[in-house]
Amino acid sequence: MSSWDAEMTKLGAEGAIDILCRGLADAVAAAPRLPSRASVRFGCASIEVEWPDAPDERLDVEPPAADAPATGTGNRFVVRSELVGTFYRAPEPAAKAFVEVGDFVEAGQQVGIVEAMKLMNPVCAGAAGRVVEILAGDAESVEYDQPLMVLEPGEQD
Template sequence: MSTVAAPEDTEVVEEEALAGLRRQAQHLIAELTGPVRRIRLRSGPAVLEVEWHPENATRPDAPATPATAEVPPAARPPAAPSAPGRAAVRAPIVGTFYRSPEPGARPFVAVGDLVRPGQPVAIVEAMKLMNEVTADRAGRVVAILVEDGQAVEYDQPLVELDPA
């Protein structure tokens, strides 16, 4: 005797599979040292594909862009925290930065707060999915480097911590 899953059950299973794939991708991306070129994860019918290109790479099928279309250096995310000895909590994905879990709620952290490893410090929304950003080490928040609601790039510093 075989059972056939109801369409609602199939949707729940696919959503759970996608959530699992997203978590796997976040962990994998966090462990990589360079820009991600392509990640493709599959679980049954669910497929998650992520691809980033280095800033200087161009696709052969893309139209040529004039030199004036380049992003000015001031608009690019800084490569490292500003002060030596400080650590940055970085964006795990390209998306929109939010300091609080919902509009009107208290921010996850403020300047002066002590954080512990694994503590949520922000959310980055990507494709209508809220990705929790957590501190990877303990420290005191010395700067919030991004405005609430601002677009962020992969690996962009979001919060600066003083580990002392």
Template sequence: MNAGPTPDDGVLTELRRHARQLVDELDGPVRRVRLRSGDTVLEVEWHGPAQPVPTPRDAPAGQPVAAAEQPAAALLVRAPMVGTFYRSPEPGAAPFVAVGDQVRTGQVVGIVEAMKLLNEVTADRAGRVVELLVEDGKPVEYDQPLVALDPA
């Protein structure tokens, strides 16, 4: 008798998708990935040759710059969850940050809406905004880079 999908099946499917995306974004060989969401853990380890990772020149023209293509010194503010990214607190309001702005640790740089809840996205460290990587009102994935900061 099949008991059907468990509540963790959806979480595990989402973790698998995030693992694939993470491997695609990294700029070096991947040997091991471990992701956790609540009590569900996905751990993948490769024992053979390292997985090939696309180089920046393989990316189609016009796509946003991926994390692997950011300058080594750039700090990335990442999406805390899947949802819709907004640069301002409400339509027509000034954006939280713009390119060139200096931000402090903990400062709100955007909002991710998920299931009608607005979740603040804050900078982990201080820095100057060098690039906004996602347009206002666009869908984002968990851990997707949103804002690039120069720590200087």
């Protein structure tokens, strides 16, 4: 077994799939034109993507906007779901929530989980600030781009 295979095995299925997805995304982004089909496999993990009628030219797509400000909240910003799934406020059912209203969070800090297709996807704060409102309940179904919580930018006291 190569050192690469050993490292991938240590990561487990979720880690391997994450690396496969990122690798595939990087390869597609670097390609001069959109491929019609791509397949990546590692052990039992595989990803296959097909683009029917792929255009010959790469389309320029605007990157997603930064967290949109919540309506009527001044300089506050919203942490949104990046997936359709089930939102969880804690790492497991009986555990303490990642954050509560009034807690200060750092940029990149995990504030929740969205479970999608049995994969637990971390929800992280886009910037440092204080949690002023939690909009999604624990174990609540959420949609893509649904607001989960509102943060007020600032520094920890």
